[in-house]
Amino acid sequence: MTVTRPETEVAPAASVSPSNQPPKRFRLSNWDARYTPYLIIAPFFLVFGIFGLYPLIYTAWVSLHDWQLIDGNQGFVGLANYVELFGDAKFWNALFNTLSLFVLSTVPQLLAALGLAALLDRGLRGSAFWRAGVLLPNVISVAAVALVFAQFFGRDFGIVNFLLGFVGIDPIDWRAETWASHLAVSTMVMWRWTGYNALLYLAAMQSVPKDMYESATLDGAGRWRMFWSITVPSIRPTILFTVVTSTIGGLQLFAEPALFDPGFAANNSTGGSDRQFQTLVLYMYEKGFRLFDAGYAATVAWMLFVVVLLVAIVNFTLTRRIAGKG
Amino acid sequence: MSKRLVGSAAAAMVMVMVAGCGGGSQADGKIELSLGLFSDFGYDKLIEEYQASHSNIKIEQRKVKMEQHNTQLATQLAGGRGAADIVALEEGVVSQFRASKDKFVNLAEYGAKDLKDQWAGWKWNQGTADNGEFVLGLGTDMGSLGLCYRADLFAAAGLPTDRAEVAKLWPTWADYSKVADQFAAKTPNVKFVDTGRNVYKAILDQTEEGYFAKDDSYIAEKNDKVKTAFDTAAALGTKGQTGALEPFSQDWNVALKQGSFATTTCPAWALALIKAGAGDAAAGKWDVTTAPGGGGNWGGSFLAIPKQGKHPKEAYELAKWLTAPEQQKRIFKETGNLPSQPKVYQDAEVQATVNEYFNKAPVGQIFATSAESLKPTYRGTKDSKVGPVFATALTRVEQGKQSAAEAWTQALKEATDAAK
Numbered sequence: 019m020t021v022t023r024p025e026t027e028v029a030p031a032a033s034v035s036p037s038n039q040p041p042k043r044f045r046l047s048n049w050d051a052r053y054t055p056y057l058i059i060a061p062f063f064l065v066f067g068i069f070g071l072y073p074l075i076y077t078a079w080v081s082l083h084d085w086q087l088i089d090g091n092q093g094f095v096g097l098a099n100y101v102e103l104f105g106d107a108k109f110w111n112a113l114f115n116t117l118s119l120f121v122l123s124t125v126p127q128l129l130a131a132l133g134l135a136a137l138l139d140r141g142l143r144g145s146a147f148w149r150a151g152v153l154l155p156n157v158i159s160v161a162a163v164a165l166v167f168a169q170f171f172g173r174d175f176g177i178v179n180f181l182l183g184f185v186g187i188d189p190i191d192w193r194a195e196t197w198a199s200h201l202a203v204s205t206m207v208m209w210r211w212t213g214y215n216a217l218l219y220l221a222a223m224q225s226v227p228k229d230m231y232e233s234a235t236l237d238g239a240g241r242w243r244m245f246w247s248i249t250v251p252s253i254r255p256t257i258l259f260t261v262v263t264s265t266i267g268g269l270q271l272f273a274e275p276a277l278f279d280p281g282f283a284a285n286n287s288t289g290g291s292d293r294q295f296q297t298l299v300l301y302m303y304e305k306g307f308r309l310f311d312a313g314y315a316a317t318v319a320w321m322l323f324v325v326v327l328l329v330a331i332v333n334f335t336l337t338r339r340i341a342g343k344g
Numbered sequence: 345m346s347k348r349l350v351g352s353a354a355a356a357m358v359m360v361m362v363a364g365c366g367g368g369s370q371a372d373g374k375i376e377l378s379l380g381l382f383s384d385f386g387y388d389k390l391i392e393e394y395q396a397s398h399s400n401i402k403i404e405q406r407k408v409k410m411e412q413h414n415t416q417l418a419t420q421l422a423g424g425r426g427a428a429d430i431v432a433l434e435e436g437v438v439s440q441f442r443a444s445k446d447k448f449v450n451l452a453e454y455g456a457k458d459l460k461d462q463w464a465g466w467k468w469n470q471g472t473a474d475n476g477e478f479v480l481g482l483g484t485d486m487g488s489l490g491l492c493y494r495a496d497l498f499a500a501a502g503l504p505t506d507r508a509e510v511a512k513l514w515p516t517w518a519d520y521s522k523v524a525d526q527f528a529a530k531t532p533n534v535k536f537v538d539t540g541r542n543v544y545k546a547i548l549d550q551t552e553e554g555y556f557a558k559d560d561s562y563i564a565e566k567n568d569k570v571k572t573a574f575d576t577a578a579a580l581g582t583k584g585q586t587g588a589l590e591p592f593s594q595d596w597n598v599a600l601k602q603g604s605f606a607t608t609t610c611p612a613w614a615l616a617l618i619k620a621g622a623g624d625a626a627a628g629k630w631d632v633t634t635a636p637g638g639g640g641n642w643g644g645s646f647l648a649i650p651k652q653g654k655h656p657k658e659a660y661e662l663a664k665w666l667t668a669p670e671q672q673k674r675i676f677k678e679t680g681n682l683p684s685q686p687k688v689y690q691d692a693e694v695q696a697t698v699n700e701y702f703n704k705a706p707v708g709q710i711f712a713t714s715a716e717s718l719k720p721t722y723r724g725t726k727d728s729k730v731g732p733v734f735a736t737a738l739t740r741v742e743q744g745k746q747s748a749a750e751a752w753t754q755a756l757k758e759a760t761d762a763a764k
Contacts, residue, residue, distance in 0.1 A: 088421045088444040168594070174587075175598050194743035280590035281736075287411070288732070291739035292746075307415045309729050309762070310440075312422075 074323070077316045085313035087306060092313075099317040109318065111293050112301040113325065115200070119275070119297060120268035120329075123204035123211075128260060130212045135219035136245060149220070152213030163210055164277030171202040171278070178202075193279070199295040206274045211267075215260050222253035254338075261337045262330055269326045272299040298322045374402045375658050380417065380428030382410040384616070385484060385645075386679035390671055394662065401658060410434060421447045421650060429653040430663050433481050433646045435470060436731070439723040441648070442473050442480055449649040451479035454660040462669060466720040467684040471646045481646025482667040485681035487611030488715040489546055489640040490632045492618055495703060497606040501530040507633040507705060514636040517547055517576050524585045527606060535587040535605040537580060540738045542591055544577035545731075546609040549640035549721050555731070555759070556724025562763040564730065565756050574734060574755075578748035581741040588742035597621035609635060611642040612682035612711045619701045631703040632710060639718030644684055682711045689715055729762040 081099055084092040103109050134152060142148055155163070170177050171192040179189040192202045226249060234244050250257070275295045276282045288304060289296025296304070298318060306315025379387065391403045406428055408416065414437050420427035421444060433441050441448075456479040460468050463483050471481040491514075495505040503526065504510055514520040520543075524536040537543060548554045548570065555564040564570050580586050587605045589596045599605055600621035610618065610632060618630060647663040649656055665671065672683035676694055683689050689712040697708035724730070737755035740746045746754070 087418050088441075088447065090422065165594075172595055172598070174595065174604070175602065191743055194745055280593035280595055281732075282411070288736055291736045291743060307418065310418060 077319050080313055081316035081320050083313050085311075085316065087310035087312045095313070099314050100321075102314070103317050103321060108293060108296075108301060109298075109321070112289075112296050112298045112318075115196075115289070115293070115295055116269055116271065116297045116299075116325075117329075118200050119203055119207070119271055119295070120265070122200055123207035123271075124264045124268045126204075127208045127212050128215060128257075128264065130208065131215035131219055131260070132250070132257075134212065134216035135223055136249065138216065138220050139223045149217065152216050154213070155210050156214040158210075160210065160273045161277060163206060164274055167202070167206045167209070167274075168278050168280070193290055193294070196290075196294045199275075199278070199290060203271075203275050203278055203295055206278070207268070207271065211264070215264070218256055218260055219253060222256035223249055226252040258334065258337055261333050265330050265333050266326055269322065269329060270299055271297045272303070275300055276303070298325070374400055375655050376402045376404065377430065377655060377659055377662055378404045378406060378428035379662075380413065380431040381405060381407050382413040382432060382434070383407070383613075384679055384681075385432065386675040386681060387666060389678075390666060390674070394665060401662070403662070417441075417650075421652075424652055427650040427652055429655060429659040430647050430649055432484070433648050435487070435641070435644045435646075436723070437728045438470060438481065438646055439725050440728050443725045445473050445478055445480055447651055448480055449651055449653075449656045449660070451482065451649065451660060451663075452477065454657065456482065456660070456664075459664065462667075462685050462687070464684055464686055464715070466641075467644070470720070470723070471648075481648035482663050483684040484645045484647060484667055485613065485643075485672070485675070486684040486715065487613055487641055487643030488682055488711050488718055489549065489635045489642060490610050490612070490707075490710050490714060491607060491635040492610040492614070492630055492632045492702070493607045494603065494605075494626075494629055495631045496629050497531065497534055497603065498527075501527045501606075503527065505631075507631050507703075510631075511634040517543070517636045520636040521576060521579060524580060524583075528583070528585050531606075534603070536585040536607060538587045538596060538599065538605045538608045539589045539591055540577035540581040540586045540742055541735045542609045543580060543586075544573050544734065544738055545642060546635060546640060547573035547576060547637060549642045550637045550719075551721055552719050554721045554723075555727055555763070556722060558722045560724050562724070562726075562730075562760070564759055564763070570734075571752070574738070574752055575748060577738055578741045578751065581738060582748055586742055588739065590739075592617055600626070603629075609642075612680060612707070613643055615680050615699060615702065615707065627701050628703050630701070632699070632705045632707060634710065634714065639714040639716070641715075641718050641720045644682075676708075680707065682715065686715075724763075726763050730759045733758045733762055 082094060082096060084095050084098075086092055138145065138148055138152070171179075173179065173189060173191045173193070176192070178192070182188075182190065190198050192198045230248050230252075231244055234248060239247070275289050275297050276287065278295065279287060279289050281287055287300065287308060289300045293301075299322065302315045302318040302322065305311050305318060379391075381387070387405065391405065395401060395403055413432070414434070417427060417431055457476075459482070464486070467483040467486060469476070471483055472479050493510060498505050498510065503523065504513065513523050527534075527536045551569045551573075552558075553563065553567065554570060555562065555567070557563045581588070587599055589599055589605075597620075600618060601623055603622075603626065608614070608618070615632065622630060647667060649659045649663065653659055669683070669685050669688045672685055672688050673691060673694060675681050676683050676688070677697065680699065683694065688694060689708070694708045695706075695712055697706070698704045699707045734755050737746075737751040740754075741748050741751045
């Protein structure tokens with residue numbers, strides 16, 4: 019459906035201001051300097067247009083119709099799908115789950131990544147080993163991670179319940195309770211993405227000028243103070259970047275909750291017996307690919323796009339303010 | 345995060361599409377046919393043979409999980425490309441695809457109607473539309489119902505272990521529930537049945553009309569049989585006599601291996617799944633007998649030919665051969681998939697077949713007898729949308745999240761929406 023991708027930063031084009039009447043031999047190079055940058059970035063926009071913009075618009079078009087997956091267009095219905103969606107308790111439930119999973123996984127994840135990066139930045143022995151190590155969970159296929167975690171969180175024979183038994187906690191049915199399922203799914207997401215974000219932060223931290231720390235040390239600042247007053251403000255752009263990408267990713271959560279649901283391989287992929295962990299994308303999948311109602315699925319997709327946009331804007335403003343304080 | 349997933353999914357789709365376009369005539373003059381299947385149809389050897397006897401044909405099998413198969417097929421039919429030349433349609437979804445029959449070849453054009461008498465009447469009818477004028481698919485196997493039980497766990501609970509004796513314990517599902525009570529009283533640590541969902545499905549599969557009447561009108565809320573089936577299964581769940589397992593999932597396999605449940609409903613094709621899950625250690629411990637309440641059908645498939653294929657004639661010939669009596673008999677002997685043709689399952693050799701793993705149970709005879717008495721359930725066009733609603737409702741009861749009455753009320757409401 020919609021493919022939302024973060025816009026990669028385009029290298030600033032070399033700006034050349036032409037003088038009034040350039041000699042003839044300079045004209046070609048002038049043209050070159052002026053238009054080549056556009057030519058170079060054109061492929062990105064071309065690909066984005068085909069794989070990003072076109073599906074986005076087409077999805078909007080589909081969402082205005084009664085559209086069956088196999089039989090196609092069954093007639094224009096205007097905003098009827100949207101009206102139905104706003105009154106659909108399953109949609110609001112999926113939205114709640116999506117936001118809850120997003121907060122539960124993203125906030126601790128980014129904080130942990132920040133801490134991890136700070137540790138890695140302190141020049142550990144065998145730093146390459148540790149750095150490669152934190153990226154490892156991200157390299158492993160999400161299906162494999164989900165399979166393993168789904169077993170960890172098994173009700174009858176799962177390791178987590180086994181360990182909880184030692185501290186006197188009764189076995190938890192991880193798929194039956196909303197909060198338990200959200201916790202389990204968030205753990206999967208954190209496991210996969212904390213290391214990746216830590217490496218991004220580490221790269222940014224290493225470009226922070228060392229003399230700033232030296233002068234701060236002379237002023238008698240402690241490690242904690244230096245971290246919050248120098249490191250974090252210095253890597254602000256990277257934090258903003260990770261917040262935006264995690265927002266987009268977190269709100270589009272699909273594979274982890276899908277594979278956590280043992281019913282996914284069978285015919286009922288609703289994300290829990292009472293949709294306890296059905297995210298918006300899972301709901302879209304159910305509507306579009308199990309119930310074959312492409313029009314309604316397109317509507318969910320568009321609402322997801324709007325939600326991502328809204329949350330990204332809020333996040334962007336918030337983090338810019340917070341990170342800008344120091 | 346999942347943008348990567350979207351990316352790889354897109355890449356996979358592009359690959360599938362490219363692969364799909366690649367089908368057709370090859371440089372060496374061979375006609376390439378693809379078979380879109382799920383799980384094990386037992387076609388490997390048959391395909392080799394067919395290629396040997398038809399030197400101009402090259403066959404490729406594509407196997408994926410069933411849910412994925414159905415979803416893929418739907419998108420391929422919608423997109424007009426990428427579908428295999430022959431696709432398998434499972435009994436549970438065939439009615440859904442029948443509604444889009446204009447995307448499929450009418451096999452009657454190739455003379456399929458002449459084959460009609462090979463199959464059990466109901467099996468043939470499930471694969472047709474327009475009062476038999478449109479032949480959508482040729483029947484492969486069927487899933488007549490049996491009941492599998494762990495003889496050693498029955499012995500521990502003081503119940504009989506001989507399959508004829510066990511069958512006498514439960515002529516009806518009410519009797520089955522009583523046995524569950526006896527079993528639970530003696531062996532509280534083992535669940536009597538894996539999941540209430542399969543009990544529910546089995547009971548429903550023994551009625552001629554379930555969620556939909558034969559005129560395709562939605563009747564779930566007024567059909568007592570649906571309510572009775574639900575209540576029977578929900579009661580097992582409320583009493584904690586079910587394992588609350590997702591059927592055929594990883595957890596289900598683990599429970600099989602641990603021997604943590606004693607009975608499960610088993611259509612013929614489920615024997616292979618139980619054997620795979622329970623492993624060699626449980627060989628001879630599982631046995632199979634007659635299901636309570638008589639015969640029923642769960643599962644079994646059809647081979648259909650999407651219109652988008654380039655070689656419908658050759659595809660038809662292959663589908664016809666694969667579903668012919670001789671081949672069905674061989675498949676039964678190799679995989680245990682029950683033939684959907686009376687002449688084959690009444691065949692002396694099929695009747696005499698025993699399953700070593702299931703304590704040498706005479707599976708040929710058990711399933712054929714069940715097949716004789718079965719009255720298949722009418723599957724409505726939206727059956728596959730309504731069914732899961734009741735399944736998840738039973739899971740809520742088993743999880744202790746809702747009472748049977750609450751789960752039923754919610755399920756009816758959701759089902760009415762789904763049937764709209």
